[in-house]
Amino acid sequence: MQKVCYLRLHQRVMTKQNQALRLSDVARISAEVEVKEIIKDIIVHQVSPQDKSIIIIEMIKIIDLIMEVDPEIDIQITGPNQVLVEVMVAKKNWSILSFSAVWLLLFFGAGLAIMNFHEDVSMQGVHQKIYTLITGKEEKKPLLFQIPYSIGLGLGMVLFFNHLFKKRFNEEPSPLEVEMFKYQQDLDQYMIINENKESIKKLDDN
CATH class of the missing domain: 2.60.480.10 (eubacterium ventriosum atcc domain)
Structure with missing residues (x-):
């Protein structure tokens, strides 16, 4: 057989x-x-x-x-x-100082990015106009809209990335995970092609 x-x-x-x-x-x-x-x-x-x-x-x-x-x-x-x-390979454990520095960098960097975006689109002015249209009063700081908007922005980011710390809301991958998967595929393909080029180069040298 x-x-x-x-x-x-x-x-x-x-x-x-x-x-x-x-x-x-x-x-x-x-x-x-x-x-x-x-x-x-x-x-x-x-x-x-x-x-x-x-x-x-x-x-x-x-x-x-x-x-x-x-x-x-x-x-x-x-x-x-x-x-x-x-x-x-064995990974080195991060020190508390290094972790804190990276966390602060990401926190303030993300905060500045959001604030710059809101400044570009005049978000405060939009809130003021909406507040005036609904209440008929002018308010420089319409907290009635700004506070729920800030909370909704945070919740929206959590739902968009489908994670809250280590908790996943459903089995569907987040957009970030999809992009990381695509990046990993491209990286693997590059490594395979580059390895083949190296092998051909060694044969030519011999």
């Missing part, structure tokens, strides 16, 4: 330093139990200190390793042809 194996590489995986990456770590395997047991523990890469934070493993390398184990296996490929491996 012919030995058929279907492979689909993961888009991106994470690993630790000095870890041996097995085929089952970087790909989904669909095959008969006997075939799967033969190939799932094949080591496709040994992470070493010489590796950088990003490793790219090509499908052609995986095919060669499988053929060395059993050349009779019929390999069927689906999905991407590379898997991007991110090597996790």
